[in-house]
Structure formats: C-alpha cells, structure tokens
Amino acid sequence: MDNRAEVREFLMSRRAKVSPQDAGLPVGGGRRVPGLRRSEVAMLAGVSVEYYAKLERGAIAGASASVLDALSAALQLNETERTHLLDLARASDGIPTSGRPRRRSAAAPAPVRPALRWTLDSLTDGVAFVRDQYQDLIATNALGRAFYSPLIGDGGRTPNLARFQFLDPASTDFYPDWERFAQMCVGSMRVEAGKNPHDATLQDLVGELSTRSDTFRRLWGAHDVLTHGSGTKRFCHPVVGELSVAYEELALTAEPGRALIVYTAEPGSPSQQRMRLLASWAATQRAEQAQEATQESAAEQEAERS
Known part of the structure; x- marks a missing residue:
C-alpha cells in the first residue's frame, strides 16, 4: 500500500464529509465538490493553504502533533479516525505504531498459547474466539466451533472472517445485517492498514478481496475506519435460527494484533435458549464423532488381528 496515497485519499474523503454548515461557515456558491474546500480546512486548522495542500498530497511526514490535532478538529474526525491519521503519519516517518514486527510475506498464524487455550475452554456459556489483525479465526471454544460451523466448514486453510x-x-444468510457487518469488517481492516501499511499479509488479503468482490472494493475505497469494542449483533445460525447477542472485544496485550471476542445472550431471552440448544447440538455431534472414531479404531484393530 502506498502510504502517500493512503494519506491523500483519507484526507480527501474526510474533507468531503464535512459541509460548510457543519463547520459553521457560509455556504456560498460555485462549489464543484462536496464538503469543504482546501482553503477552508486550512483556515480552520490554522495553517497555510499551501501547507495543507502539501499534507493532502500525502506529504505528512514530519507534521507535528499540534498540526495533526488541529487538522483532526477541522475535519471533525472521531477518535478512531484521529488515531488512524496519527498512525498514517507515524508510518510516513517510519515509526512503528505498536511494536508489531512487519511481516514480509504471508505465513501461517502463530499457534495459540496453552494458557489462552485454557481460557477459551473455560468459557462455556458463550461463544469465545480469538481473531487476529488479518481477520483470521485463530481459535475458538467448543460453542464457538459450533457457532461458526458455516465459516469453519470441514477444515483446510485458517478460517478468515x-x-x-x-x-x-452463505454469509448473507448467516449475517441478517450483512451490509453493517461488511462495513465493520472493512473499517477494522483499514485501521490495521494505517498501523502498518507495509504488511504483506494484509496487502495480499486486500488485493484478493478487491479483485474478487465489488462490494469490498467499494467499501475499501471509502476510507472509513471503525473500531467496535462492544455492542450487539444478530446472526441466523443454520441449526438454531436467529440469535441476538452482546459482544465484547478484548485486546490481547501479550499478542499484539490479536483479540479475544465473546458473544453472550441476555439471560432468559429466546437467544439464550437457542444458544443452549446449539451447545446441546454440538455436544451430540462431538459424541457421535467420538463413537465413530472408536468404532473405526476397533475395526482397524480387528482387521490387523485377522
């Protein structure tokens, strides 16, 4: 990803979202583009038009914290957008944003630590899973494997959200609010791209999805950044039907880039009843698989004796 292009397109897209009325400026006439003019952003940020034009061309390296704060205020950036702008500036300066090593090529995800696996397995009343910065589903608890069975499938490469x-x-059935989920997914990936624009693994994923999905390409081009640490989501599971759950996303400080995410249903709600039904179904599936494995093993031993 070209960092200068990322800066340019992000600033232009944010400028287009702020109307003169939002900024308390007279509307005037002769506007050829939506949003604020460069001169208006420069005035609001307290910098020269020439300097702001330079920043919007992507030459953000060396910009001071006070200038970036003033620019964030002028463009009415929310906290996620402001952090993204700071990440882009640090990347332009060649400064790591989170101590995360830059990966030079795609590689299999690192295994989950035993203690983290024990934590997942101890969570039995809700869906719990670990997701990394590339949207890979790294590990789940037992209920999580049943919940994400449409995604996990029969194995193969690491499931990717x-x-x-x-x-x-199948995602259009699994996610009743498909467009919302799509925006959240792309917005989260945009945040990661700002932290490390040279990450080859993320570049490969963005390139693949941009080539194969018109919707992804459109959302990626919007340059919206999103973080979603908590809230509610709806799913439609093929076994138990619609579920409404609360989610909490907890960053794993011991493993930068990874997060532990937990879905729980409101106590006494239909969704909790369906979650328990899903857990029962999953336990039955595991018991049947164990029985089949035992029978196959016995048959093999019998064949060897004969």
Missing part, C-alpha cells in the same frame, strides 16, 4: 463475509454466499 473477511473471506467468508465477501466471498462466501
């Missing part, structure tokens, strides 16, 4: 969202038709 973004690929499932944009490339698997």
Whole structure:
C-alpha cells in the first residue's frame, strides 16, 4: 500500500464529509465538490493553504502533533479516525505504531498459547474466539466451533472472517445485517492498514478481496475506519435460527494484533435458549464423532488381528 496515497485519499474523503454548515461557515456558491474546500480546512486548522495542500498530497511526514490535532478538529474526525491519521503519519516517518514486527510475506498464524487455550475452554456459556489483525479465526471454544460451523466448514486453510463475509454466499444468510457487518469488517481492516501499511499479509488479503468482490472494493475505497469494542449483533445460525447477542472485544496485550471476542445472550431471552440448544447440538455431534472414531479404531484393530 502506498502510504502517500493512503494519506491523500483519507484526507480527501474526510474533507468531503464535512459541509460548510457543519463547520459553521457560509455556504456560498460555485462549489464543484462536496464538503469543504482546501482553503477552508486550512483556515480552520490554522495553517497555510499551501501547507495543507502539501499534507493532502500525502506529504505528512514530519507534521507535528499540534498540526495533526488541529487538522483532526477541522475535519471533525472521531477518535478512531484521529488515531488512524496519527498512525498514517507515524508510518510516513517510519515509526512503528505498536511494536508489531512487519511481516514480509504471508505465513501461517502463530499457534495459540496453552494458557489462552485454557481460557477459551473455560468459557462455556458463550461463544469465545480469538481473531487476529488479518481477520483470521485463530481459535475458538467448543460453542464457538459450533457457532461458526458455516465459516469453519470441514477444515483446510485458517478460517478468515473477511473471506467468508465477501466471498462466501452463505454469509448473507448467516449475517441478517450483512451490509453493517461488511462495513465493520472493512473499517477494522483499514485501521490495521494505517498501523502498518507495509504488511504483506494484509496487502495480499486486500488485493484478493478487491479483485474478487465489488462490494469490498467499494467499501475499501471509502476510507472509513471503525473500531467496535462492544455492542450487539444478530446472526441466523443454520441449526438454531436467529440469535441476538452482546459482544465484547478484548485486546490481547501479550499478542499484539490479536483479540479475544465473546458473544453472550441476555439471560432468559429466546437467544439464550437457542444458544443452549446449539451447545446441546454440538455436544451430540462431538459424541457421535467420538463413537465413530472408536468404532473405526476397533475395526482397524480387528482387521490387523485377522
């Protein structure tokens, strides 16, 4: 990803979202583009038009914190957008944003630590899983494996939430609010791209999805950034039907880029009853698989003796 292009397109897209009325400026006439003019942003930020034009061309390296704060205020950036702008500036200066090593090429995700696996397995009343900065589903608890069975499938490469969202038709049934989920997914990936624009693994994923999904390409081009640490989501599971859950996303400080996410249903709600039904179904599936494995093993031993 070209960092200068990322800066340019992000600033232009944010400028287009702020109307003169929002900024307390006279509307005037002769506007050829939506949003504020460069001169208006410069005035609001207290910098020269020439300097702001330079920043919007992507030459943000060396910009001071006070200038970036003033620019954030002029463009009415929210906290996520402001952090993204700071990440882009640090990347332009060649400064790491989170101590995360830059990956030079795509690689299999690192295994989950045993203690983290024990934590997942201890969570039995809700869906719990670990997701990394590339939207890979790294690990789940038992209920999580049942919950995400449409995504996990029969195995193969590491399940990826973004690929499932944009490339698997089953996602439109699994996510009743599909467009909202798509925006959240892309917005989260945009945040990661700002932290490390040279990450080859993320570049490869963005390139793949941009080539294969018109919707992803449109949302990626909007340059919206989103973080969503908590809230509610709706799902439609093929086994138990619609579920409404609360979610909490907890950053794993011991593993930068990874997060532990937990879905729980409101006590006494129909969704909690369906979650328990899903857990029962999953336990039955595991018991049947264990029985089949035992029978196969016995048959093999019998064949060896004969």
